[in-house]
Amino acid sequence: MSRTLAEHLELPPAPRRDEPADLGSLLEQVRDSAVRIARDLGHRPDVVRVSAGAVSVEVRWSAAAAPPAAVPVPVAEVVAVPAEVGPVVTAPAVGVFHPAPEPGAAPFVAVGDLVRPGTQVGIVEAMKLMMPVTAEVTGRVAAVLKRDGEPVEYGEPLFTLLPADRAAA
Amino acid sequence: MITKVLIANRGEIALRVARTCRELGIGVVAVHSSEDDGSAVTAVADETVRIGPGPAKRSYLNIPAVVEAALRTGADAVHPGYGFLSEDADFAEVCRDSGLTFIGPDPEVIARLGDKSAARRLMTSVGLPLLPGSVHPLRSVSDARAVADDIGYPVIIKAAVGGGGRGMTVVADPAAFDPAYRRSRATAQALFGDSRVFVERYLPSAxxxxxxxxxxxxxxxxxxxxxxxxxxxxxxxxxxxxxxxxxxxxxxxxxxxxxxxxxxxxxxxxxxxxxxxxxxxxxxxxxxxxxxxxxxxxxxxxxxxxxxxxxxxxxxxxxxxxxxxxxxxxxxxxxxxxxxxxxxxxxxxxxxxxxxxxxxxxxxxxxxxxxxxxxxxxxxxxxxxxxxxxxxxxxxxxxxxxxxxxxxxxxxxxxxxxxxxxxxxxxxxxxxxxxxxxxxxxxxxxxxxAGPPSDPPPLHPSPLDPSPLHPSPLDPPRS
Structure with a gap:
């Protein structure tokens, strides 16, 4: 299936200037994500477009091939699927997730931001105890999986990252 | 009124508590560590919350995580089982302050009885017999040795807030007392976060x-x-x-x-x-x-x-x-x-x-x-x-x-x-x-x-073997 899919895979646009120079491994990751998305869909898509810089995934399939459940999936949720692929930042404790240091403030990180080990990306609050959520690896934020105030369990994915080249980071 | 109980424990006791809740028509919230994903109690619970990783310190002993899970799921009571937080007065108090019914005695009672020196003082005041020993925390090794000499050897040194049979040292010989005392204090500090110990007579056969x-x-x-x-x-x-x-x-x-x-x-x-x-x-x-x-x-x-x-x-x-x-x-x-x-x-x-x-x-x-x-x-x-x-x-x-x-x-x-x-x-x-x-x-x-490994009886003896335990009532009476 992956070969067939690769034929349909449109290459990501040229990277921004601060993108990792070594695109090979990144492309591999992106392709793996796409393959996984395709597998999750359960049928062959007509087009899968993946862009690494601004992070967007587009899947297109013909109406005839679509199973009844395959209503168009919002892009953001499709992005959430590769949570199991790239690195994820998980909740360090059970509690309530906050993406920003305080209500109304700007979030710690946004999609596309570069994070390094130790970068704070959020807060999990349990009983007025604020536990910082920090990245453990270097990467670029691919998706924020939880909304402000959403309850999370220990180990639940909060962010997905796209691995960044360590030398560049 | 209790309608939903969070079980702050694991293993057989969590399942055992869940079963009675079921029989009473009370809802069950199971909390578990990531090591206990898919454990037996999670299968019978109405709701489950993963409260932390394997180490108990970050899951089953993690008070904010347990209380957070209770508040989030709308539980109105917490059953602590045994071990873990079951005799933690702070936990009982946090539950009470959070509007949760702690299924156990009041925090003040847990605190008083959990301090074994205080418990001994209380019990002797209502006439319960105690083994000879200290009823006040010992202030120094010489203080402790004086108590031990007074009650006679062997003595047992116990952590004041210990439990579960841990943090106890038997000392048979006065010469061994000082190092044993220091070791007990260190162990008590490590195990229970409280280095206070007390001394009482040890009964080797009881x-x-x-x-x-x-x-x-x-x-x-x-x-x-x-x-x-x-x-x-x-x-x-x-x-x-x-x-x-x-x-x-x-x-x-x-x-x-x-x-x-x-x-x-x-x-x-x-x-x-x-x-x-x-x-x-x-x-x-x-x-x-x-x-x-x-x-x-x-x-x-x-x-x-x-x-x-x-x-x-x-x-x-x-x-x-x-x-x-x-x-x-x-x-x-x-x-x-x-x-x-x-x-x-x-x-x-x-x-x-x-x-x-x-x-x-x-x-x-x-x-x-x-x-x-x-x-x-x-x-x-x-x-x-x-x-x-x-x-x-x-x-x-x-x-x-x-x-x-x-x-x-x-x-x-x-x-x-x-x-x-x-x-x-x-x-x-x-x-x-x-x-x-x-x-x-x-x-x-x-x-x-215990002799060689063949000595213990086999785990699965033939069902046709006569019971070796005692004469059967079906045996003819012996003359």
């Missing part, structure tokens, strides 16, 4: 007798009889039974009466256990109060017919006890054996692993409390208790024979896994246990007498 009490919020305190927990290894109980065998009715009454008096003096509510040591001469001494449901509570349930967890829930919900304070009738004899995943031939080293085969005992008057199942991986992070086999019979001989039968049919198989079942059968067959003449040295004597 029986461990404890009394189950229930108390409601209206001053009614009832005893549910005594349990004998004399079969211990390194202060860990292995076999428990009720009633306490070979204890005269007068002495039993004295001890249960003392327990009720102590519980009342402490302002106790809910289910609790008052522990005593009985010396060979029949004198008894107060040891401690356990502010929780005990591992061995089923033997009391089997002889009284009372579901202790149900009573805990009713008392916590503010109901008065419906039991007769003049005496709860008990019938027959119940014995419990703790099946641990441990290797008795390798100094009881834990043997966690994947249960490839798991067939608990069954049959008449056998109860098995376990969270095990075939395909379950026993994690290495927690205690090795896998199952409690409990039997009932009209008399002790029949109960012992029934337990031997039940242990023989319990099948546990997994790569590298062994259990204590075979070893416990050797203990049960010891003439001293059979005659109820045993004391706390029994396990060491059975271990010392």
């Amino acid at each position: 029986r461990h007798v404890e009394v189950q009490v229930l108390a409601d919020r209206y001053g009614t305190v009832v005893d549910l009889g005594a349990r004998d927990c004399t079969v211990q290894r390194r202060h860990q109980k292995l076999v428990e039974e009720s009633p306490a065998p070979r204890l005269s009715p007068e002495l039993t009454r004295e001890i249960t009466g003392a327990a009720v008096r102590g519980a009342r003096a402490a302002g106790y509510t809910g289910a609790g256990t008052v522990e005593f040591l009985v010396a060979p001469d029949g004198t008894f001494s107060f040891m401690e109060v356990n502010c929780r449901i005990q591992v061995e509570h089923p033997v009391t349930e089997m002889v009284t017919g009372i579901d202790l967890v149900r009573e805990q829930l009713l008392v916590a919900a503010g109901r008065p006890l419906s039991l007769d304070p003049a005496g709860v009738p008990a019938r027959g004899v119940a014995i419990e054996c703790r099946i641990n995943v441990e290797d008795p031939d390798r100094d009881f080293a834990p043997t966690p692993g994947l249960l490839e085969e798991f067939v608990p005992s069954g049959g008449p008057f056998v109860r098995v409390d376990t969270h095990g199942y075939a395909g379950y991986r026993v994690p290495a992070s927690y205690d090795p208790l896998l199952a409690k086999v409990v039997v009932w019979a009209p008399d002790r001989d029949q109960a012992v024979a029934r337990m031997d039968r039940a242990l023989a049919e319990f099948r546990v198989r997994g790569r590298g896994m062994t259990t204590t079942a075979g070893f416990l059968r050797r203990v049960l067959r010891h003439p001293d246990f059979r005659a109820a003449r045993h004391d706390t040295t029994l396990v060491d004597r059975v271990l010392a007498a």
Whole structure:
């Protein structure tokens, strides 16, 4: 299936200037994500477009091939699927997730931001105890999986990252 | 009013509490660590919350995580089980402050009884006999040595806030006292976060007798009889039974009466256990109060017919006890054996692993409390208790024979896994246990007498073998 899919895979646009120079491994990751998305869909898509810089995934399939459940999936949720692929930042404790240091403030990180080990990306609050959520690896934020105030369990994915080249980071 | 209970525990006790909640029509929230994903209690719970990683410090001992889970799921009460946070006064207080009913005594009572020096002072004030020893925390090693010299050796040094049989050191020789004292303080600090210790006389040969009490919020305190927990290894109980065998009715009454008096003096509510040591001469001494449901509570349930967890829930919900304070009738004899995943031939080293085969005992008057199942991986992070086999019979001989039968049919198989079942059968067959003449040295004597590996009886003897335990009532009478 992956070969067939690769034929349909449109290459990501040229990277921004601060993108990792070594695109090979990144492309591999992106392709793996796409393959996984395709597998999750359960049928062959007509087009899968993946862009690494601004992070967007587009899947297109013909109406005839679509199973009844395959209503168009919002892009953001499709992005959430590769949570199991790239690195994820998980909740360090059970509690309530906050993406920003305080209500109304700007979030710690946004999609596309570069994070390094130790970068704070959020807060999990349990009983007025604020536990910082920090990245453990270097990467670029691919998706924020939880909304402000959403309850999370220990180990639940909060962010997905796209691995960044360590030398560049 | 209790409609939904969060069970702040794991393993067999979490499942056992969940079952009674079900029977009462109360909702169940199971919290678990990532090591316990898919554990037995999560399968029967209405809701589950993963509160942390494997290490208990970050999950089952993590107060904010547990309370957060309770508030989020709308639980109105928290059952702490045994171990973990069950006797943590801070936890009980945080529950109360968060509007959650803690199923156990008030935090003030837990704090007072959890400090063993304070508990000893309280109990002696209402006339309970104590072993000679310190009732105030010791201020220095010379202070402690003076107490030890005064009461005479051997002495035992115990952590003031310890529990579960840990943090105790027996000192037989005055020359060994100072280093043992320092070591005990360090251990107490490491285990319980409190370095205070106290000293009391050590009885090398004694029986461990404890009394189950229930108390409601209206001053009614009832005893549910005594349990004998004399079969211990390194202060860990292995076999428990009720009633306490070979204890005269007068002495039993004295001890249960003392327990009720102590519980009342402490302002106790809910289910609790008052522990005593009985010396060979029949004198008894107060040891401690356990502010929780005990591992061995089923033997009391089997002889009284009372579901202790149900009573805990009713008392916590503010109901008065419906039991007769003049005496709860008990019938027959119940014995419990703790099946641990441990290797008795390798100094009881834990043997966690994947249960490839798991067939608990069954049959008449056998109860098995376990969270095990075939395909379950026993994690290495927690205690090795896998199952409690409990039997009932009209008399002790029949109960012992029934337990031997039940242990023989319990099948546990997994790569590298062994259990204590075979070893416990050797203990049960010891003439001293059979005659109820045993004391706390029994396990060491059975271990010392252990011959080659072929010596213990096979785990699965042929069902056609005659029972080696005692003459059958079907045998023709001997001339």
